[in-house]
Amino acid sequence: MANGKQQNAVPSPRIHQLSIQKVFDGLSQNERLYAHHMSRAAWHGTRIILRQVSPESLGIYDFIMELYTCCAGDWKSVANEVQITSNELYAFLEYAATFLSNIGNYYGSGDQKFVPNLNIESLKKLATKSPKLKALYDEIAEPMLSTPPFSLGYPGDLAQSAYYPGPCIISKDEIALVSQALEGRLVFPENTRIRRVESAGTTFEVLQASVEKDEISQEFPLPDSKGIVRMHRGDHSQELARICSSLAAASNYAANETQREFLAQYIESFQTGSLHAYRDSQRTWIRDKAPRVENIFGFVEPYRDPHGTRAEFEGLVAISDTEETKALTKLVENSATFIKKLPWAEGTKENDEKGPFEKALFEPPDFASIHTLAYCSSIIFPGINLPNYNDIRQECGFKNVIISNRMSAESKKGDVCPFIDESEAETFQKHKYPAYYWWVVLHELLGHGTGKMMVQESEHKYNFDISNPPINPLTGEPIKSYYAPGQTWTGQFGDLATTVDECRAELVGAYLMDDEDLLELFGYTDGSDITAEDLTYNVYLQLGVDGLRGLQNFNIDDGKWGQAHSRAHFAMLKCLLTDGGGFMTIECSPSEQRLLVRVDRSKVVTHGKPALGSMLLRLHMYRCTADVTECRKYYEELSRVDGEYLEWRKIVLAKNQPKWVFVQANTFLDGDEVTLKEYEPTIEGVVQSWAEREV
Template sequence: MRSAAWHGTRIILRQVSPESSPIFDFILELYRACGGDWTKLAKQADVSADDLGHFLEYAAIFLGNVGNYYGHGDQKFIPKVTREFMERISSVTVAASSLYEQLAEPILAQHPSGLGYPSDVAQSSYYPGNLQISRKEISAVSKVLEDNSIHPENTRIHKSILGDKLTYDVLQGSVEVDRQPRELDELDSGSIRIMRGDHSMELSRICECLDEARKYAANPVQERFISECQRSFLTGDIEAFKESQKTWVKDVQPSVETILGFIEPYRDPFGTRAEFEGLVGVVNRDETKMLTTLAKNSDKFIRRLPWAENSTENDGKGPFEKVLFEEPDFTSLHKVAQYFKHRDHAFYLWVVFHELLGHGTGKLLMEDEPGSFNFDIEKPPINPLTGRPIDSWYRPGQTWTGLFGDIATSVDECRAECVGAYLMSDMELLAMFGYTDETEVTGKDLEYNMYMQLGVAGLRALVNYMVEDHLIAHFAMFKSLLAAGDQFLRIEHDTIREKLTVFVDRAKILTHGRPALANLLLNLHMYRCTADVDACRSFYEGLTEPEGVFLEWRRIMLVNKPPKQIFVQANTFLEDGQPVIKEYEATVEGMIQSWAERKV
């Protein structure tokens, strides 16, 4: 499974930017050329040690982000070297010289400076090609895919001109390669076709790794999970992937957990196409026991969320919540060889509540097919925001991400973050994890720390507030808490030292802080449940637009911006049938060596 995950690297590179793949190959070719002896390379290419050091720093950041744009923020980073330096180091081998021809211009170019809808200043490899595609065009193609029951997660859209008309080729990730594209529809704007075989080589290697993994499956459920993953990668059918996920959750408390596939749509500006993701984790048994207890008691705490308070329907959970909480087989994972301590107790619980009770709650009210509803259409539930019966819901064929588009993932993350933060005031819930009035770290301490974190997270979000869904969510929560008034949350600006300090009035958490979160949470939840995209967009975009003093705070955050962290991950190998782990020095050289030895 480790090998399968790492073989997704080249898919991610292709999804980030056209130049990412040749830059990756260029770095590894230089490593091979000198055998990891970078001093030897400097002499051979006649470059200074300082200049080479700048390039190696770039290489390490590139490998840590799997591409030449930051994983958080989606902003481009450029090596602090000259074109002459690049030409000299590329001359060490014929292969390096050939690769340099492909990356010479884009690696040093200032623009596109970020990832987003294709323009003069942004690019997106989910929409490759020389012709820029508009949001309107993407929406039209996406609607055709929806009409043809084709999921967008593993697709990219290539716009081109064939003959005298526009053509939109939907590239679908699969091992199987279509010889000819299949026509889907003919619009006024152009012809829409689909063609399988995107990422074919990488997905083929992943399937080979899964064949090997199946030999070590602990039970038939794991075998079926692997087979369904393979079928999805082989054919491009996302329904097969969904089946694999249904199987995955039936594998109760495995020793090793894994996530693999086209999962999160954060980097697609349209918010529907997913970046490939691979993770292998080892279960922490003690933490998992606590999380299992939370899952079994989840209904109790769901009844305390803003949309369920005082409701007598649905066993006290209200009409905007599922009848049965879909209890996951929740496990606490740690990355192989990277057993990080959580930054503090509050952050850990925030993450737990976010994932389990944030993403795990909510009922989308919908018309499954004409005339068939999952709620009483004759007596619609009362919307707590208006006091009147709901008047909107999901129509047949509509989905959450398809309808809400570019704000879907950000709104969902904000809703989940709010659930996690809101429940940090529930002392009974915190006591389940061992935090009481008698413990060294009390429940009230965690509650207070949570609001301090929200203040800090809101300021940090200003650095990349336009380009990362979690950061946009944090900024929305930050503005909501500032708007609570009465100096509950305030930011002190030291103009001499260019410093910002967060202050939270602990005595006003229950009177100001928690109600502000409840209001934000209730609005987002109801908009999501009732498919009220227009009201949601108006409400949310107002909360996520920085202006006035926020722009000054952003300037200060940029001045004091800490360096981004990169992590040198270990490798695992089989030697004589036994697993062996190899760790590397926490240096730029160690980072490059670790990637060279992965052989992806």
């Protein structure tokens, strides 16, 4: 499968089954019914995500589903009937499985377009199976097979974004102006898209996701008075109606009143388009402690919006594992101890030794190990911390989950990492999973869960002493900036918000991964099979590897990063290389197309950790004080790809490794009985699982 200009051939995907049968069998009949209807609600979001990815994604999805229907899953008969080779059929199925797993024709991780390793004539032959296929072929063939666009991003010659649909290109400045106009009217952007309309004047249509429709709900001028904004409700109306219907059905089997309350709030938000109702749902959802069946719904993550504020729909339904959660509970109970060891708390007695840039009370969050039953998203994350609204996190708390049956993919032996020396390859693989697991745990709990934003809440009300502002540890002077009323983290930091937030969380996890008391909680000491020092060393090796791998998601054509985490990982690598006193180096041999990460084990704590701590403190302070200017100056330089890094990128691309494709189960309702069906971890199994979802 190809994925655009200057990209080497992508190896066949590695397919991982998100196994769920064992934990599903432990549910009561009522819990199964709740899980089934919630899962149906999640999967009904598929077509919303497709519409958010690219203009052609819905048509490609329908083409794959129609072809499956025409042959009833008997793929060999298709090859014989339309006279294509088995290799050509395999190439199409490989593309189909990758497309379905990513819910669109751009990788969920990286946002790069991928196209099938199939010529247009073979695709045309497949389309002869039915009149519907022929009509879909005419619609999708050209955009499905062509590059550019190469990636998602601000609309232009090289990139596209379905958050800004239509033939009329909208500029960055225009997006910012419309966003400013929405913010001024307290309209949250997460469930919107913006379309530029050519008319007598400059008109921008804001498409708001809701079941209810109206031609124009509001009309107002842009801040510069050079155009108007028209609000249109009813985007994704049909899909949201199906989601609401399934949520209403699930409410009949809810375990408690809290679940019924947030389901009603979900429905109100999806019906009306109100994100104020959605924010209420998040406050209620946080109160649903330790549910047997957990969920995440809504327009959640803004990773794919180039402007950094509009969010992709997401639906997750999962089953908690009580035994696995016990180990996480231990960490949660001791959280306050480790927060005091973070750079902004070191050396202070204020706020119970946590300092002024940390919440006074760290409310122990709900932290569960869960197994996903239905995860409708372009990225299957290994861990999640929500809600994404920082004011709600500070006022009400948050939840963390580790998705165990997704994390298990990291324990697979797979290919040897090409960036680790052969002499270390075996031990790196042995230590990788436990190091990665606990790094993710710390990322979610103490990375996303810490910090206090300096906020002016109203005209004369602040959440800090404005007459005696706290001292900024970066400058030694009182803070000079903070969030004004109505301002938010994503609204102020825009395209930097998600990548800086993820980078900060990754840094917190890595920074603490040498703490002996912390590692002992996890069962790692000097005497364990994998020692505490082994685990720490592996994390730093992974920092180097992830930083190199991140380069594959940097687009040299427009100088933009395609993925928030990739940019964060590269910035961390660059920090360690430039500020780590030589403790980490990258050995590069262009002639042998080789890059190797070298870490001096003796300097991890003395040089590596201080470098990470310095970077972490900067990002934390920029974030807490709304200092966008300094953050942009620092982070853009640290994540700049030039000089030797461009040479490294070429080698990284030449070492392309298989990407994960996930196959998930389905539930079916027969009367009051719910049955579970799992599918083989094959490309055929992936396609069958989606066909049987009937969405």
